[in-house]
Amino acid sequence: MSRTRHLLRRAGTLVFTALMLVGGTLESRAEYADVVINRQAEKNGMRPVVFPHWFHRIRFRCKVCHAELGFKMRAGTNTITMSDIIEGRFCGACHNNDIAWSPENCDLCHSGKPGLPTGVFGGHETSGPGRW
Amino acid sequence: MQVSTYLVDVFHALKILTGGLGGLRLAFCGVFFALLSAAVAAGEWPALAKDGIHDPRSRGAKILQQPAEALSKLTPDNAGNQVRWVQALEKGEIRPREKLFPQTVVRKLDQDIILDAKGGMPAVRFPHRQHTEWLDCVNCHEGIFKTQIGASKISMFKILQGEQCGVCHGAVAFPLTECMRCHSIVKPGSSKPVMPPNIDLLKLQRNEGQQ
Numbered sequence: 001m002s003r004t005r006h007l008l009r010r011a012g013t014l015v016f017t018a019l020m021l022v023g024g025t026l027e028s029r030a031e032y033a034d035v036v037i038n039r040q041a042e043k044n045g046m047r048p049v050v051f052p053h054w055f056h057r058i059r060f061r062c063k064v065c066h067a068e069l070g071f072k073m074r075a076g077t078n079t080i081t082m083s084d085i086i087e088g089r090f091c092g093a094c095h096n097n098d099i100a101w102s103p104e105n106c107d108l109c110h111s112g113k114p115g116l117p118t119g120v121f122g123g124h125e126t127s128g129p130g131r132w
Numbered sequence: 133m134q135v136s137t138y139l140v141d142v143f144h145a146l147k148i149l150t151g152g153l154g155g156l157r158l159a160f161c162g163v164f165f166a167l168l169s170a171a172v173a174a175g176e177w178p179a180l181a182k183d184g185i186h187d188p189r190s191r192g193a194k195i196l197q198q199p200a201e202a203l204s205k206l207t208p209d210n211a212g213n214q215v216r217w218v219q220a221l222e223k224g225e226i227r228p229r230e231k232l233f234p235q236t237v238v239r240k241l242d243q244d245i246i247l248d249a250k251g252g253m254p255a256v257r258f259p260h261r262q263h264t265e266w267l268d269c270v271n272c273h274e275g276i277f278k279t280q281i282g283a284s285k286i287s288m289f290k291i292l293q294g295e296q297c298g299v300c301h302g303a304v305a306f307p308l309t310e311c312m313r314c315h316s317i318v319k320p321g322s323s324k325p326v327m328p329p330n331i332d333l334l335k336l337q338r339n340e341g342q343q
Contacts, residue, residue, distance in 0.1 A: 032307075057266075059226075062304075066267070068232050074299070111180075112185055113186065
């Protein structure tokens with residue numbers, strides 16, 4: 001086996017190992033079922049909202065938001081405005097400085113990367129409706 | 133799924149680069165370690181600032197609860213949030229509130245529906261009990277599914293597009309890669325569930341390791 005071929009082989013291995021490691025870290029590693037809400041936010045100069053399903057479902061069953069509060073189960077179909085929230089509708093039913101922090105803490109919800117579209121994110125291959 | 137595609141691509145690329153199968157041993161070492169590190173990374177919950185959707189400069193990314201802190205304490209899973217949410221609820225690891233308003237009636241139903249599946253797939257057992265722990269009747273009826281048994285024609289094609297069961301499964305409830313969790317009733321005559329070809333072997337091995 002010639003020395004050049006041996007070196008070439010090593011180089012190839014290194015390049016592909018590096019590529020795979022980079023490829024693995026570049027993809028979005030959002031937590032499964034994280035929802036980005038950005039129909040109104042960036043138009044009004046705020047960062048998009050990241051809604052973490054995992055955090056909320058530890059504390060509330062699905063039916064609280066999706067039956068009692070009227071959130072439709074399809075990302076992008078709910079028109080949520082800050083005036084709704086301040087008047088106690090949608091997020092404002094809890095985010096009222098009583099059950100959870102008040103809407104004055106803008107940047108705790110509005111913490112998403114600028115430019116993200118509204119939708120369900122998450123680390124899984126079947127990570128959202130319409131993906132296939 | 134992604135891992136298995138990688139494997140095929142990398143195998144062919146390496147074959148070309150190294151000029152034949154004889155030189156593949158070294159290359160495989162590299163790939164093995166890359167896969168190993170990818171598998172280790174997949175088994176962790178990334179920090180909010182590194183999850184690709186939080187702005188690392190925002191105050192939220194710095195002070196909100198990290199997924200690993202909350203989720204690592206719950207019954208583990210190999211898919212989705214890596215949490216068996218139904219088990220976590222049944223074991224009392226989490227105690228999520230059932231209602232906000234005092235006048236709300238909490239409705240639950242303990243009834244299984246068996247749905248026959250086409251081809252060789254085992255039939256589906258849909259348990260109302262686990263579903264109504266989380267959801268109210270109106271979340272599915274009469275919108276997504278008709279209340280009358282047999283009135284809704286359910287298809288995997290629609291589910292994979294995010295309709296029917298796919299409204300939640302694949303988005304927030306356990307994902308559609310977990311075929312056998314729904315298709316759990318083996319048909320008479322067939323020996324046992326047969327895995328479709330091209331299934332993610334790495335993931336299967338991980339599952340077996342956990343059991």
